[in-house]
Amino acid sequence: MNVPDEQEGSWRWRFSWDQVPADLDGRVAHLVRLYGRASKG
Numbered sequence: 001m002n003v004p005d006e007q008e009g010s011w012r013w014r015f016s017w018d019q020v021p022a023d024l025d026g027r028v029a030h031l032v033r034l035y036g037r038a039s040k041g
Helices: 024-034
Strands: none
């Protein structure tokens, strides 16, 4: 993602949304609960 000595354009997303699994939100939510990382508020 980072190209040393370039000040513009190095940091950007390099995927398309069709590459993201449809069930990603559920998988992340499960891991959050499993490892107790939910916010306390």
